[in-house]
Amino acid sequence: MSREIWEKKLKNCKERDFKFKTVSGISVKPLYTPDDCEFFDYERDLGYPGEFPFTRGVYTNMYRGRLWTMRQFSGFATPKDTNRRYKYLLKHGQTGLSVAFDFPTLYGRDSDDPFSRGEVGKCGVAVDTLRDMEIIFDGIPLDRISTSMTINPPAAILLAMYIAVGEKQGVPAHILTGTIQNDMLKEYQAQKTWIYPPEPSMRIITDILEYCSENVPKWNTISISGYHIREAGSTALQELAFTLANGFTYVEYGIKRGLEVDKFAPRLSFFFNSHLDFFEEIAKYRAARRIWARMMRDKYNAQNPRSFLMRFHTQTAGCTLTAQQPENNIVRTAFQALAAVLGGTQSLHTNSMDETYALPTEKAVKIALRTQQLIAYETGVPNTIDPLGGSYYIETLTNELEKGAYEYFKKIEKFGGVLPAIEKGFFQQEISRSAYKYQRALEKKERFQVGINIFEEDKPADIEILKIPPEVERNQIKKLKEVKSERNNRKVKETLRLLLKAARDGDNLMPRILDCVRVYATIGEICNTLKEEFGEYQEPIIF
Amino acid sequence: MDKKIRVLVAKPGLDGHDRGAKVVAAALRDAGMEVIYTGLHQSPESIVEAAIQEDVDVIGLSILSGAHMTIFPKVLSLLKKKNAQKIIVIGGGIIPADDMKKLKKKGVKKLFGPGAPTTEIITWLKENVKPGKKKRAQTRKKNNKGL
Numbered sequence: 094m095s096r097e098i099w100e101k102k103l104k105n106c107k108e109r110d111f112k113f114k115t116v117s118g119i120s121v122k123p124l125y126t127p128d129d130c131e132f133f134d135y136e137r138d139l140g141y142p143g144e145f146p147f148t149r150g151v152y153t154n155m156y157r158g159r160l161w162t163m164r165q166f167s168g169f170a171t172p173k174d175t176n177r178r179y180k181y182l183l184k185h186g187q188t189g190l191s192v193a194f195d196f197p198t199l200y201g202r203d204s205d206d207p208f209s210r211g212e213v214g215k216c217g218v219a220v221d222t223l224r225d226m227e228i229i230f231d232g233i234p235l236d237r238i239s240t241s242m243t244i245n246p247p248a249a250i251l252l253a254m255y256i257a258v259g260e261k262q263g264v265p266a267h268i269l270t271g272t273i274q275n276d277m278l279k280e281y282q283a284q285k286t287w288i289y290p291p292e293p294s295m296r297i298i299t300d301i302l303e304y305c306s307e308n309v310p311k312w313n314t315i316s317i318s319g320y321h322i323r324e325a326g327s328t329a330l331q332e333l334a335f336t337l338a339n340g341f342t343y344v345e346y347g348i349k350r351g352l353e354v355d356k357f358a359p360r361l362s363f364f365f366n367s368h369l370d371f372f373e374e375i376a377k378y379r380a381a382r383r384i385w386a387r388m389m390r391d392k393y394n395a396q397n398p399r400s401f402l403m404r405f406h407t408q409t410a411g412c413t414l415t416a417q418q419p420e421n422n423i424v425r426t427a428f429q430a431l432a433a434v435l436g437g438t439q440s441l442h443t444n445s446m447d448e449t450y451a452l453p454t455e456k457a458v459k460i461a462l463r464t465q466q467l468i469a470y471e472t473g474v475p476n477t478i479d480p481l482g483g484s485y486y487i488e489t490l491t492n493e494l495e496k497g498a499y500e501y502f503k504k505i506e507k508f509g510g511v512l513p514a515i516e517k518g519f520f521q522q523e524i525s526r527s528a529y530k531y532q533r534a535l536e537k538k539e540r541f542q543v544g545i546n547i548f549e550e551d552k553p554a555d556i557e558i559l560k561i562p563p564e565v566e567r568n569q570i571k572k573l574k575e576v577k578s579e580r581n582n583r584k585v586k587e588t589l590r591l592l593l594k595a596a597r598d599g600d601n602l603m604p605r606i607l608d609c610v611r612v613y614a615t616i617g618e619i620c621n622t623l624k625e626e627f628g629e630y631q632e633p634i635i636f
Numbered sequence: 637m638d639k640k641i642r643v644l645v646a647k648p649g650l651d652g653h654d655r656g657a658k659v660v661a662a663a664l665r666d667a668g669m670e671v672i673y674t675g676l677h678q679s680p681e682s683i684v685e686a687a688i689q690e691d692v693d694v695i696g697l698s699i700l701s702g703a704h705m706t707i708f709p710k711v712l713s714l715l716k717k718k719n720a721q722k723i724i725v726i727g728g729g730i731i732p733a734d735d736m737k738k739l740k741k742k743g744v745k746k747l748f749g750p751g752a753p754t755t756e757i758i759t760w761l762k763e764n765v766k767p768g769k770k771k772r773a774q775t776r777k778k779n780n781k782g783l
Binding site: 414451529546 | 649650651652653654655658659662663673675676677679701702703705706707730732733734749750751753754755
């Protein structure tokens, strides 16, 4: 049968009353064929896994060699509670740690700061001093486990604390493996956790790049994150484009500092969201790898193939979880996790079904981890590399997302780059508009979410919820007081003075911060010292 | 002339999750209300002060950080202290059902959970809020660039 005949028949078929579009607004045709991939050149556009342009994956044998790292983001209440949860997760087969800090820690504030009231230990674990990090990693050998820390403005401080814990365990810094998020650009754009204005933030990040390339060479220095951009409401295309643009900005700052691109670029890693539109998500990861490789080679003149590799972590989309019929979230998360694996992720976090209510219970988090294990061990999906490669639809979507990303790069360039575009509120506005559009599409039933605008039930959810008791805050403050009374306050003052001097003189801050944390200076003391020099950021208000 | 409902949409504490607050702010604005959005990281004191100064009918607090049991009661008690209990306090975010009950007892008029359509919020406001006499006829927008 020829194409014309099929197309004629198709015209006579009745279609459901639905706009067939991806979340990013790309129109989806009823069928994709070789005609859609006319300009598709296998060697040039796909190549082989582990080979340029890495569309099919960053490693030669992908999951046949090693499965992705199952890394559940977790942390709550006191360091002791968190230590217990980590040991539980490791016992149940988790292969890496990922630390969630509470809000005060994320903002570089001590637990006894007036702004911390009510927030201590709520969204993650509270860390005031090195003592807390010693407890979190008690009995966890840092030479055998890799740790990811979601921390941004105070990233240098938490990395320094981790190095200091290593020292106490007898593990030297050059052996440590892990990641700090340390991606301030997406904070100004989407996640909104900041302390200092953008320029000093970029200076601290570049200090970390420089310090780690010499001293902590196996550490991933920035996890360039689209996750939060997406959670704040962006489309898949915006997530892709903004994340990559941010990545290139860090590369440019490194080069400006005089660092050799091949020395720091291999330690840059990425972090993406996995949302509802299954195929678009898979195409997003593939397009991301290809764009990064090409730009790193052709624009930034990297020579080391490791600089071309976009290695990334994925988390399923928290914003798609529903409070209604929460058990459905298990299934929703499973689809999203599958998309991440089909997209070739290096590590994965699966959300728990109860997270629209609170941090997850042990039971919920175990089901989430088991979801990954099901994909890994039961489905056969990891048996071959990039199994969807060559699908006419996937390849077309990959090409379209790639094209769309380059269009955004041009727009950003017109602002003079990412930082000026942040100042003008460009990203913030793009993201809020998409968020509003998405909500309206749900309310107009142009898009569906089960339990939200279709198949709704009135019955309230009946699931167990994790509670953080109020004494957590009191106990943490008490512990902070103890540390302060036991430490050598003269030494603390002196190291803070030297830190301020380094900030003023333009010296690399990392060695000074290490000195501060070793004598148990608090995160608040260190950040307040730097605020004296760098000032505080004020956001432009846009909605 | 029709009086418009004036709403202060506020993000208290350290919580940076402003997607919901901004979507709600935009939806209320498009529904014809006067909306003032505070921006992030507001203390209960600054929220109450802004609400009084802006002469709003409603404060809508968005909290996704788990600090709701501290912040809602603080805002309510400050309103009482300033003799401004006529300002209705509502909210939304990640708030477990038990806590919702407790907060309602303490005087929070309405709480919307995740997935609540903006139309539900708009309808509730129109049914439950009578726009008061405004001190100023002119809308004064503070820190508010809009779209």
